[in-house]
Amino acid sequence: MIRVDINKKLHGSNGEMNLTIDLTIQKGDFVAISGKSGSGKTTLLRILAGLESAEGMIKIDNEVWQDKNHILAVQKRGIGFVFQDYALFPNMTVEENLLFVEKDRDLANYLLKITELTVLKNRLPSTLSGGQKQRVSLCRAFMQQPKLLLMDEPFSALDPSMRRKLQNEILILHKKFKTTVIMVSHDPAEIYRLASRVLLLEQGSIIRDGTPKEVLLKTSGSQKFSFEGELLEIIKVDIIHVAIVAIGQQLVEVVISKYEAEKLTIGSIVQLSTKAFSPIVKNS
Amino acid sequence: MIETLMHLDLAPFLLSFKLAGLTTLILFIISLPLAWYLSQTKSKAKPFLEAITALPIVLPPSVLGFYILIVFTKVDLNFSFVGLVIASCFYSLPFMVQPLQGGFETLNKNMLEASYISGKNQLVTLLKVAIPNSKPAILTAIIITFAHTVGEFGVVLMIGGSIPNETKVASIAIYEMVEIMDYSTAHIYSGLMVLISFIVLLSVYIFNHTQKKIGGFH
Numbered sequence: 001m002i003r004v005d006i007n008k009k010l011h012g013s014n015g016e017m018n019l020t021i022d023l024t025i026q027k028g029d030f031v032a033i034s035g036k037s038g039s040g041k042t043t044l045l046r047i048l049a050g051l052e053s054a055e056g057m058i059k060i061d062n063e064v065w066q067d068k069n070h071i072l073a074v075q076k077r078g079i080g081f082v083f084q085d086y087a088l089f090p091n092m093t094v095e096e097n098l099l100f101v102e103k104d105r106d107l108a109n110y111l112l113k114i115t116e117l118t119v120l121k122n123r124l125p126s127t128l129s130g131g132q133k134q135r136v137s138l139c140r141a142f143m144q145q146p147k148l149l150l151m152d153e154p155f156s157a158l159d160p161s162m163r164r165k166l167q168n169e170i171l172i173l174h175k176k177f178k179t180t181v182i183m184v185s186h187d188p189a190e191i192y193r194l195a196s197r198v199l200l201l202e203q204g205s206i207i208r209d210g211t212p213k214e215v216l217l218k219t220s221g222s223q224k225f226s227f228e229g230e231l232l233e234i235i236k237v238d239i240i241h242v243a244i245v246a247i248g249q250q251l252v253e254v255v256i257s258k259y260e261a262e263k264l265t266i267g268s269i270v271q272l273s274t275k276a277f278s279p280i281v282k283n284s
Numbered sequence: 285m286i287e288t289l290m291h292l293d294l295a296p297f298l299l300s301f302k303l304a305g306l307t308t309l310i311l312f313i314i315s316l317p318l319a320w321y322l323s324q325t326k327s328k329a330k331p332f333l334e335a336i337t338a339l340p341i342v343l344p345p346s347v348l349g350f351y352i353l354i355v356f357t358k359v360d361l362n363f364s365f366v367g368l369v370i371a372s373c374f375y376s377l378p379f380m381v382q383p384l385q386g387g388f389e390t391l392n393k394n395m396l397e398a399s400y401i402s403g404k405n406q407l408v409t410l411l412k413v414a415i416p417n418s419k420p421a422i423l424t425a426i427i428i429t430f431a432h433t434v435g436e437f438g439v440v441l442m443i444g445g446s447i448p449n450e451t452k453v454a455s456i457a458i459y460e461m462v463e464i465m466d467y468s469t470a471h472i473y474s475g476l477m478v479l480i481s482f483i484v485l486l487s488v489y490i491f492n493h494t495q496k497k498i499g500g501f502h
Contacts, residue, residue, distance in 0.1 A: 051397055075403045087394035091416035100412065101402040144402065 001027055002148065002180060006047055006056035006066075010204060014038055019047075019054070019204035025197075027061075030174060030181045032191040032212070035201035041184045044201070045150045048182065049081055050074035060147060080141030080179070082151040086133040088125040094136050095121040101143035111139040115169050131162035135169065142173055149174075151183040155190065167193055188216045226273035234261050245272055288468045295449055296457035297476065303365070303453060304433035307372040311380040311429055314373070319384035320410050338378050345438025348375060353443050363445045368453075371443055372433050380429040387421020388414055420492045427488045431481055 002025040010017050019040040025031055033041045046052040050065065051074055058065040065072045089097050094117060098108040112118045115135040125133055134154060141149055155163040167190060174181055185191050191198055191212050198215040200208035208215045229247035234256070236242075241261040243254045254272065256264075264270065322333060340348060352371045353362060361367035391414055399409040415422065437455040444451030446460060454477060461470035 049397075049401060051400075074397075074400045075405060077401075078403070079401060081398065081401045083394045083398065085392070085394055087392060087398040089395060089399070089413055089417070091413070100399075100404075140398070140402075 001025070001061065003057065003059040004048070006054040006058065008043065008047065008052075008054035010040060010043060014203070017204045019043055021204075021206065023199070023206070025180060025182070027180055028178050029197055030195045031183070031197045031199065032195035033182065033184045033199050033201060034186060034191060034215075039201040040204040041201050042152055045081075045152055045182065045184060048148070049079055049150055050077050077148075078144050078146055080144060080146035080149040082134070082137050082141050082149070082154045084153045084156055086125070086130075086137045088133055088136055088140070090125050093122050093124055094128070097125070097136055098140050098143050101140055104143065107143060107145070108139070111142055111173075114172060115139055131158050131166065134158060134166060138166070138170065138173070142177060142179075145177055146179055149179045149181045151181065153184050153186065156186065163187075163190065170194065188212075192216060226271055228269055228271055231264055231266055231268055231270045233266060234264065236261075243270075245270060247272065288472060292469070292472060293457075296452050296454045296473070299365075299449065299452065300434050300454040303368055303372060303436075304430045306369050307376055307433045308380070308426055308430045310369070310373055311376060312426060315377070315380040315384055315425070316410070316415075319381050320388055320406075320414065322381070322385045323388035324406075337381050340375050341378050345375065345436075346442060349439040349442030352439065356443055362443055363447060363451055365450050368440060368444045368451055371439050372436060375436060375439050376429050376433045379432045380425050383421050383425035383428060384418070387418035387425075390421075391417060420495050423491060424488060427484055431484055434477075435481070 002023075004021055004023040004025075006019070006021050008019045010019050017040070021044055033044065035041055043052060047054045048058065048065075050072060053071065054066075057067045059067075063072075064070075065077060089100060092100060095108060095112070098111065099105065109118070112121055115138065117132065117135055117139065120128065120132060125136065128136065134157075138154070141151075155166055158166065170181075171194065173179070181194075183195065185195075195212055198208070198210065198212050199206050200215055227247045229245040229252075231243060232246055232251070233244045234241055235244070239258075241256050241258060243256050243261070243264065245252050245254060252272070318333075318337070322330060322337075349371070352367075352374065356362045356367050356371075361370065395417075396409055396413060399413045404412070434453075435455065436453070437459070440451065440453055440456055441459075444453070444456070446452045446456050452460075454473060458470050458473045458477070461467070461473060
């Protein structure tokens with residue numbers, strides 16, 4: 001079990017704010033942290049890793065990582081960390097990158113096998129693709145068999161098919177090593193696939209905490225589906241108005257009334273939802 | 285001219301290279317930890333240390349030479365080769381520290397943090413990660429320090445004098461030749477200096493250029 005109760009003053013892009021986190025995470029959980037940029041997600045990861053200081057307390061099982069009297073050095077926490085930019089050692093081959101962490105050749109071979117990197121083990125990072133580099137980085141993070149694995153937007157630089165592949169590999173490794181994982185991510189599909197719990201951060205505080213379904217599903221009441229998108233344009237066609245909304249990678253047209261059109265601002269984020277109606281016919 | 289060439293005394297050049305080689309070696313060992321500290325620290329003392337390190341760049345060599353002369357008089361090191369080496373270390377310090385510090389500062393911070401997370405301390409990180417990934421900066425630092433020490437004149441003049449095989453380095457020898465109006469020897473000495481310096485700098489730039497092109501160090 002991980003207990004975190006920390007506080008840190010941040011000078012973010014939106015001015016000064018307090019990162020205040022009071023959190024308990026069960027052993028073996030896969031927790032995703034989501035939120036706008038500048039909400040303190042990465043800082044929270046870095047504080048957990050011991051790369052940044054904060055006031056307060058961090059405990060994992062019975063080990064105190066930080067309290068009033070002392071802070072355990074980053075070297076002694078035995079965590080795994082996967083960076084967005086991979087952060088591999090360019091002067092070492094794939095295998096050497098892993099063995100640098102721990103001289104455990106069997107574990108290195110096992111990890112390379114799971115991630116299908118065995119044939120690349122003598123290659124230098126500069127000769128690998130982005131997806132391959134991130135898999136090496138993932139393997140390297142598991143070399144210490146960490147109690148806690150931290151990942152900072154690990155797949156945001158990868159294309160969707162590579163993401164899926166890596167997500168599967170993470171799930172395999174997560175089950176195998178029973179590691180507690182905390183991952184920063186913006187991708188709802190990724191969070192839904194991987195995480196069992198989501199924390200939504202805003203201005204340094206947790207504003208939502210629940211399962212991916214509870215936190216991420218935007219529908220409420222009798223809405224059957226609901227999307228968030230950017231309102232690009234409102235076109236007047238005769239007496240009706242058509243709104244063009246960008247949702248993800250797609251553009252959609254929606255007919256709206258004159259009054260609705262007056263209330264909307266072009267460029268703003270809008271919610272697009274519908275209520276399905278299904279007439280029922282019964283014997284009377 | 286040919287006769288001058290035949291009887292050319294190359295001792296000042298050898299002495300210059302010996303001095304530059306020793307100075308570079310000593311400075312490399314001293315500057316590695318200093319440059320690493322300066323590149324990583326967030327301490328308030330950093331600007332002070334940086335200013336002190338950079339002083340020899342802006343100070344006239346005569347000022348540096350004057351202070352060293354005063355100190356050396358007390359410990360009897362004036363007009364000796366050992367004295368020259370020590371003085372050169374002060375004089376060339378920024379030329380070693382600054383490129384090294386610059387190289388370390390441009391390293392990917394996440395990469396260094398990945399090493400700490402892997403349980404490695406600062407020393408292991410410096411030796412196994414930072415240095416192998418800073419080769420162009422290290423080469424630049426070594427060559428510039430070497431070349432700068434070879435080109436040293438003012439400090440040597442003040443504390444070394446011109447004792448053959450002891451303190452009479454190439455730059456001093458040229459000055460002497462001009463003073464006694466032996467222009468042909470001065471020409472050859474000066475021409476040699478230009479040629480050697482150019483070749484040294486050219487090799488550094490070619491090396492760094494190829495490193496950038498292949499984007500790695502292997």
